[in-house]
Amino acid sequence: MRYERPTTLKAAAQMLAKEKGQAFILAGGTDLLVRLRTGFIEPDLIVDIKSISGTKAIQKTATGFRIGAAVSGAELGENAALKKAWPGVVEAANLIGSKQVQGRCTMTGNLCNASPAADSVPALVAAGAKAVIVGPKGKRTVAVEEIPVGPGKTSLKKGEIIESIVLPKRAPKSGDAYLRFIPRSEMDIAVVGVGVNVTLDGKGVVTKARVALGAVAPTVRLVPEAAKALIGTKMDKAALDALAAACSAACSPIDDKRGTREFRIKVAGVLARRAALIARKRAGGK
Numbered sequence: 001m002r003y004e005r006p007t008t009l010k011a012a013a014q015m016l017a018k019e020k021g022q023a024f025i026l027a028g029g030t031d032l033l034v035r036l037r038t039g040f041i042e043p044d045l046i047v048d049i050k051s052i053s054g055t056k057a058i059q060k061t062a063t064g065f066r067i068g069a070a071v072s073g074a075e076l077g078e079n080a081a082l083k084k085a086w087p088g089v090v091e092a093a094n095l096i097g098s099k100q101v102q103g104r105c106t107m108t109g110n111l112c113n114a115s116p117a118a119d120s121v122p123a124l125v126a127a128g129a130k131a132v133i134v135g136p137k138g139k140r141t142v143a144v145e146e147i148p149v150g151p152g153k154t155s156l157k158k159g160e161i162i163e164s165i166v167l168p169k170r171a172p173k174s175g176d177a178y179l180r181f182i183p184r185s186e187m188d189i190a191v192v193g194v195g196v197n198v199t200l201d202g203k204g205v206v207t208k209a210r211v212a213l214g215a216v217a218p219t220v221r222l223v224p225e226a227a228k229a230l231i232g233t234k235m236d237k238a239a240l241d242a243l244a245a246a247c248s249a250a251c252s253p254i255d256d257k258r259g260t261r262e263f264r265i266k267v268a269g270v271l272a273r274r275a276a277l278i279a280r281k282r283a284g285g286k
């Protein structure tokens with residue numbers, strides 16, 4: 001097994017594209033190293049991206065935020081401007097693992113590990129985040145929801161690396177939130193996760209919304225019907241009932257030891273209501 005630590009994205013993409021055996025990108029390693037040590041994978045090449053310029057940076061830009069692919073959960077939590085603009089995204093990323101895991105784990109790794117229960121992904125999808133991808137054929141930008149295509153599978157092609165995640169500029173009176181249900185108080189995999197992102201007008205009426213669900217389908221699911229239930233309302237009881245019903249209807253979960261199908265379907269609606277109210281409060285609504 002070869003370990004490489006290139007300093008440019010071009011060199012990293014070339015190494016990955018040329019490798020004939022199994023090649024993996026290493027960001028924080030909190031998924032990759034576990035899979036390696038438990039024998040699920042036997043890489044021929046590991047390309048560590050942490051020395052590539054820009055991968056450890058969080059930048060506020062004219063169009064929002066650019067978060068480098070190797071930025072850890074802890075670094076996200078320490079960035080006051082990002083936390084103020086996107087508290088839901090940061091709280092979702094900060095739920096990953098423990099203090100030790102936070103020092104390493106990245107949102108890009110969480111996305112590319114392609115677990116349906118990945119905590120940061122519903123919040124990123126609700127935020128309308130995009131992934132900037134660099135590969136042998138150049139650069140492309142896609143919506144984050146297009147990256148995971150099934151449990152453990154992504155749409156990334158050979159040699160492609162996500163160099164950053166971009167979050168759009170915030171409109172005034174906007175807020176987001178992420179909630180998950182786990183059987184324990186921490187260090188567990190989401191049984192259901194919900195991300196909600198809303199923008200209000202001066203009267204507190206929702207003008208824009210995005211709602212995404214995790215752990216209730218093979219991939220994180222954007223639920224446009226749930227967003228429609230909120231838009232044009234002040235999130236009264238009828239709107240929240242419609243939101244909960246739309247979220248429950250969008251679930252096609254599995255049964256497992258941590259939650260039955262029925263439980264997941266019900267909890268998706270319950271968490272969506274709660275997350276929507278937190279997002280509204282953060283947007284300055286009452």
Ligand SMILES: Cc1cc2nc3c(=O)[nH]c(=O)nc-3n(C[C@H](O)[C@H](O)[C@H](O)COP(=O)(O)OP(=O)(O)OC[C@H]3O[C@@H](n4cnc5c(N)ncnc54)[C@H](O)[C@@H]3O)c2cc1C
Pocket residue numbers: 024025026027028029030031032033034049069095096097098101104105106107108109110111112113117118119120156160161162163187188189190
């Ligand atoms: C103790 C423990 C607790 C955990 N708790 C949680 C939890 O509560 N919630 C949760 O969602 N997850 C949890 N995880 C899983 C893991 O920590 C997260 O998925 C984390 O965000 C992965 O990030 P990473 O940078 O460590 O990824 P890595 O392990 O470095 O990479 C993960 C995958 O993504 C690929 N990859 C990484 N970066 C890129 C890139 N830039 N471009 C393309 N592909 C890339 C890698 O090749 C690999 O296949 C936990 C893990 C552990 C060990």
